[in-house]
Amino acid sequence: MTATDTYLLLRAFCDELARCGLRHACTSPGSRSAPIVLSLVREPRIRSWSHLDERCAGFFALGAAKASSEPVAVTCTSGTAAANLAPAVVEAFWARVPLIVLTADRPPELRDVGAGQTIDQIKLYGDAVKWFAEVDLDAATPERMRWIRTLACRTYWTARAGRPGPVHLNFPLREPLVLDAPLPADASGRAGGQPYVMFDAPSAAAPAGGTHPFGRMVIVAGRDERDPSAAEELTAFAAQAHIPVLADPLSGARRGPTAIAHYDAILRDPAFAAAHRPEFVIRVGDVPTSKPLRAWLAGLDDVAQIAIDPDDTWQDPDSVVGMRVSAPYRTLLAGLAAGEVVPAPSDWLAAWRAADDAAARAVAEVLAGEAILSEPLVARSLGEGLPADSTLFVASSMPIRDVESFLTVRADGPRVLSNRGANGIDGTVSSAFGAAAAGGRPVVLLIGDVALAHDIGGLLAARRLHLSLTIVVLNNDGGGIFHFLPIAGESDAFEEHVATPHNLDFGRAADLYGCSYVRPETTTELRSAVERSLADPGTTLIEIRTERQDNLALHRRLQDAVRAELTPRAEAAAPRA
Numbered sequence: 194m195t196a197t198d199t200y201l202l203l204r205a206f207c208d209e210l211a212r213c214g215l216r217h218a219c220t221s222p223g224s225r226s227a228p229i230v231l232s233l234v235r236e237p238r239i240r241s242w243s244h245l246d247e248r249c250a251g252f253f254a255l256g257a258a259k260a261s262s263e264p265v266a267v268t269c270t271s272g273t274a275a276a277n278l279a280p281a282v283v284e285a286f287w288a289r290v291p292l293i294v295l296t297a298d299r300p301p302e303l304r305d306v307g308a309g310q311t312i313d314q315i316k317l318y319g320d321a322v323k324w325f326a327e328v329d330l331d332a333a334t335p336e337r338m339r340w341i342r343t344l345a346c347r348t349y350w351t352a353r354a355g356r357p358g359p360v361h362l363n364f365p366l367r368e369p370l371v372l373d374a375p376l377p378a379d380a381s382g383r384a385g386g387q388p389y390v391m392f393d394a395p396s397a398a399a400p401a402g403g404t405h406p407f408g409r410m411v412i413v414a415g416r417d418e419r420d421p422s423a424a425e426e427l428t429a430f431a432a433q434a435h436i437p438v439l440a441d442p443l444s445g446a447r448r449g450p451t452a453i454a455h456y457d458a459i460l461r462d463p464a465f466a467a468a469h470r471p472e473f474v475i476r477v478g479d480v481p482t483s484k485p486l487r488a489w490l491a492g493l494d495d496v497a498q499i500a501i502d503p504d505d506t507w508q509d510p511d512s513v514v515g516m517r518v519s520a521p522y523r524t525l526l527a528g529l530a531a532g533e534v535v536p537a538p539s540d541w542l543a544a545w546r547a548a549d550d551a552a553a554r555a556v557a558e559v560l561a562g563e564a565i566l567s568e569p570l571v572a573r574s575l576g577e578g579l580p581a582d583s584t585l586f587v588a589s590s591m592p593i594r595d596v597e598s599f600l601t602v603r604a605d606g607p608r609v610l611s612n613r614g615a616n617g618i619d620g621t622v623s624s625a626f627g628a629a630a631a632g633g634r635p636v637v638l639l640i641g642d643v644a645l646a647h648d649i650g651g652l653l654a655a656r657r658l659h660l661s662l663t664i665v666v667l668n669n670d671g672g673g674i675f676h677f678l679p680i681a682g683e684s685d686a687f688e689e690h691v692a693t694p695h696n697l698d699f700g701r702a703a704d705l706y707g708c709s710y711v712r713p714e715t716t717t718e719l720r721s722a723v724e725r726s727l728a729d730p731g732t733t734l735i736e737i738r739t740e741r742q743d744n745l746a747l748h749r750r751l752q753d754a755v756r757a758e759l760t761p762r763a764e765a766a767a768p769r770a
């Protein structure tokens with residue numbers, strides 16, 4: 194293996210990734226990885242984003258792949274550097290995000306013999322990748338040039354096709370690691386810039402036309418971040434068939450007259466939940482986070498529940514789905530809509546609509562009575578105010594729950610993204626920067642203080658990569674979510690070991706990382722801070738201080754208000770069975 198062989202093979206590998214469609218890669222520093230980094234950086238069709246922390250690099254790549262719905266590569270040097278990519282790889286696997294992980298390694302003769310920065314990297318990420326390969330960069334013969342081009346295509350298409358996910362290639366590299374002579378030309382690629390191997394995924398056939406009568410049906414639309422236009426087709430179909438859509442904001446379907454936004458609150462009301470049992474449930478995307486919704490679906494074990502999922506993932510923790518359809522739901526719904534659609538009885542959608550509107554009024558009334566900004570009010574206000582062409586990236590913990598519960602229906606709401614494959618609070622800042630880099634839209638991140646502290650190093654992207662991001666941090670000095678759980682009663686350990694207050698001054702963090710900083714106290718101040726930040730080319734940290742106990746009490750008041758508004762309604766307006 195000479196440096197020329199290594200670089201010839203890696204140049205062809207990167208050329209082939211670019212021919213397939215790769216546009217973004219993340220690098221991190223190191224010596225062993227130099228041939229991979231230099232080959233990526235020298236490929237003009239790929240934008241290489243430099244990171245100094247591999248964990249941030251992994252999550253940045255994840256966010257970029259999520260926002261662009263295309264594979265993104267990430268590379269690192271050997272040893273613990275590769276282990277630092279594990280959280281992002283795991284999230285990508287569970288969230289179905291196409292990631293191409295390129296780790297540099299010592300060659301076999303330097304493994305387990307005391308050489309520096311050497312760990313066992315073979316299948317390092319276990320079953321959390323779709324494919325692993327050890328890539329031997331030996332003599333660049335014509336046969337091996339063909340092989341590396343085929344391998345690059347296989348990597349790209351494997352990450353992207355079927356159920357998308359991460360692919361891991363491990364590259365043993367021998368010294369010398371830099372070239373000492375110019376690289377000769379290479380004409381081993383296909384003519385016309387075509388990938389060496391093209392890939393064609395079969396698309397599911399649309400069902401035949403026919404007549405489709407829709408009774409008391411609901412559609413539960415969960416996280417499906419890949420194709421926003423599919424959600425528009427879903428809502429158009431629901432409007433045609435008069436079907437309520439219990440729409441998680443991560444589905445993109447919280448829009449139009451059939452979208453039910455407050456399902457979490459209204460299904461907490463046992464009378465409403467019992468009176469509105471459907472005859473059919475269609476489930477698309479992941480199961481939403483809402484516990485009342487999950488419990489309601491679990492209780493519908495005698496109701497026909499159909500899950501439509503092109504990737505054949507099993508999203509059914511309560512084993513109540515009776516039929517699985519392996520197809521993109523847009524194909525299926527287009528087929529149904531092409532037939533004669535006999536809409537559901539008119540009082541069915543009307544009853545859900547009335548309950549949703551009543552819940553919206555109850556929530557608005559309670560929130561209007563709040564003198565200062567609260568966590569639900571921030572979620573609601575971002576949902577109402579963000580421009581249609583923006584992306585709201587939401588952290589796990591209470592932010593994702595508040596967005597699910599309080600984001601109102603809008604004809605043209607922002608795109609909503611979140612790392613919900615494994616529900617981690619890690620890497621969120623980096624993922625949001627990745628989404629800003631590759632998504633082509635302004636991004637607003639809504640995040641809790643613990644999640645921000647966890648990935649504070651992600652702020653480095655603001656300074657080093659000159660990216661624009663608006664970060665709204667809800668600072669309740671600890672994990673507010675835990676106050677909603679029984680562990681809150683374990684007073685000897687709760688505050689220090691579970692809530693974990695930190696008393697960090699985020700203004701100083703903003704200063705360190707070159708971000709603007711502002712602390713609004715009212716909705717008007719928040720709106721103008723967000724507007725100013727969106728118009729600014731830099732990154733702004735908008736901090737809102739809240740109290741964990743007050744937040745718990747406010748959520749209880751909101752639930753009580755919705756229930757009070759619904760009780761007479763559920764009795765009077767229950768639709769015919």
Ligand SMILES: Cc1ncc(C[n+]2csc(CCOP(=O)(O)OP(=O)(O)O)c2C)c(N)n1
Pocket residue numbers: 589590591592616617618619640641642643644645669671672673674675
């Ligand atoms: C990587 C990781 N570690 C730990 C957890 C467990 N966890 C869930 S929520 C949470 C607290 C988050 O606090 P914060 O970001 O401030 O949001 P809040 O609960 O206040 O809304 C923790 C530690 C997790 N989900 N992911």
